[in-house]
Amino acid sequence: MKDKSETVYQRLTGKGIFPHHFAFTLLMPFRNIFLSPKKLIKRLELKVDSNVLEIGPGPGYFSVDVAKAIPCGRLYLFDIQKEMLDIAKKRLEKRKISNVEYHLSNGFEFPYKANHFDVIFMITVLGEIENKEEYVKEIHRVLRKNGTISISEQFGDPDKMTIDEINELFAKNDFELYKKYGSKNNFTVNYIKL
Secondary structure: OHHHHHHHHHHHHOOOOOOHHHHHHHHOHHHHHOOOHHHHHHHHOOOOOOEEEEEOOOOOOOHHHHHHHOOOOEEEEEEOOHHHHHHHHHHHHHOOOOOEEEEEOOOOOOOOOOOOEEEEEEEOOHHHOOOHHHHHHHHHHHEEEEEEEEEEEOOOOOOOOOHHHHHHHHHOOOEEEEEEEEOOOOEEEEEEEO
């Protein structure tokens, strides 16, 4: 029994893609302590008609509120795990939210045209990405000029990146730091595409 509990603990706390088998833990309300959907929406500065890309939505903890905040816009959920997208889709459909599209990621390129999104965001995802440099170039390609890319990192995430690491990555890829929220352990940083 000890071996099995150690394996579960390692999968929940280890580096890499969060296992879809534990998606239920990402829907627990205690997440509001670190970042609530309402607080995230304020930080994203959404407009009612924004085209928004959520990278790595998992089971859609933030997706419901973001989709409601853009009733004349569109939310695109982009995840590498089909199982996570399926859970998010069920949650959104249960709430009769229809301004959402679901796309499976291959982990490298985005199936969207250039300059398509007003806002792109990811929460505790960037550190899980293997080739961050190429991924940021793809973000740059699909984000419109002066569009916002928002990165949130939270205490306890084994893949958490520091603000300095994120600043360095985005600065060398033609983004400018726009706003910073929170503390060094739990933060959101927004960048503008130049």
